[in-house]
Amino acid sequence: MNSLLARMPRVLEWLPQVQPDVLCIQETKVSEETFPHLELQGLGYETAAHGLGAWNGVAILSRVGLEDVARGFAAEPGFPDPEARAIAATCGGVRVHSIYVPNGRTPDSPHYEYKLAWLAALRDAVEGELSGAAAPLAILGDFNIAPTDKDVWDPALFVDSTHVTPAERDALGRLLELGFTDVQPRIVKGEPFTYWDYRAGNFHKGFGMRIDLVLLANELAPKMKDAYIDRDARKGKKPSDHAPVVVDLDL
DNA sequence: ATGCCTTATTTCATAAGA
Numbered sequence: 001m002n003s004l005l006a007r008m009p010r011v012l013e014w015l016p017q018v019q020p021d022v023l024c025i026q027e028t029k030v031s032e033e034t035f036p037h038l039e040l041q042g043l044g045y046e047t048a049a050h051g052l053g054a055w056n057g058v059a060i061l062s063r064v065g066l067e068d069v070a071r072g073f074a075a076e077p078g079f080p081d082p083e084a085r086a087i088a089a090t091c092g093g094v095r096v097h098s099i100y101v102p103n104g105r106t107p108d109s110p111h112y113e114y115k116l117a118w119l120a121a122l123r124d125a126v127e128g129e130l131s132g133a134a135a136p137l138a139i140l141g142d143f144n145i146a147p148t149d150k151d152v153w154d155p156a157l158f159v160d161s162t163h164v165t166p167a168e169r170d171a172l173g174r175l176l177e178l179g180f181t182d183v184q185p186r187i188v189k190g191e192p193f194t195y196w197d198y199r200a201g202n203f204h205k206g207f208g209m210r211i212d213l214v215l216l217a218n219e220l221a222p223k224m225k226d227a228y229i230d231r232d233a234r235k236g237k238k239p240s241d242h243a244p245v246v247v248d249l250d251l
Numbered sequence: 252a253t254g255c256c257t258t259a260t261t262t263c264a265t266a267a268g269a
Contacts, residue, residue, distance in 0.1 A: 002268080003258055027268085029259070054259050055267075103269060144269070163269065197269070201255035209269075235253045241268080 002240045004028040014233060015043050021064045022091045024098035024140040028057035050087040057084050058100050064092030073125035077117045090135055099141035104162040119171035127178055136217040143213045145172050147182060151192060151210035180215040185227040185245055194229050195242045203234055214247050223249050
């Protein structure tokens with residue numbers, strides 16, 4: 001979102017147009033009290049938000065039920081206190097997680113160690129949830145990891161940079177090993193990207209990354225009918241720097 | 252045209268994003 005409040009005009013246009021049953025958003029930059037619950041409920045969605053204020057913030061919108069909301073997860077690391085980076089709810093028979101993985105900044109930064117610790121703790125929390133889970137899991141959000149070199153516009157520029165290091169990719173791999181599929185959306189204009197920096201005309205040059213992922217429990221993957229990146233949402237007036245990933249499941 | 256950073260805040264400068 002890069003601020004839900006700043007993005008509301010786009011959200012109010014996009015939601016009725018695409019009409020997802022469930023929407024997971026990240027970087028809302030808004031507290032739960034200030035979250036625009038009523039406006040979104042007016043479009044037919046239940047809302048669950050987790051936010052502490054100016055930074056981070058995650059939420060789930062659903063029109064197919066929103067039950068057993070959990071904010072954060074077991075043993076979630078902080079910097080130093082836990083931030084608002086994870087929320088989960090059961091929607092239409094799927095246990096949905098909306099997550100915002102710490103950025104990491106640079107591999108020599110304490111924020112990078114925090115990122116790896118957070119990912120390891122998320123993996124453990126998901127493993128715990130899988131034992132005796134009543135509903136299949138889906139983990140969606142801004143992972144701040146490009147899974148492969150194909151997921152960045154110029155891998156040579158990213159050597160030794162955050163988002164592509166083996167440690168980050170391994171952390172994602174350990175999550176996937178629990179039984180998840182990294183959904184590969186349809187390619188639009190030859191790009192698999194979900195994020196383009198605002199600066200230097202990167203969007204128009206095709207300088208992007210695929211860092212917003214949808215991880216489906218392997219049992220859900222065969223039920224997927226379509227997946228695409230809504231690249232058009234990155235265009236126009238006051239867009240986010242990320243584009244939505246849309247996944248269609250036949251449940 | 253898709254159009255060359257944006258947002259929030261301890262606000263007119265800085266931190267953060269990735």
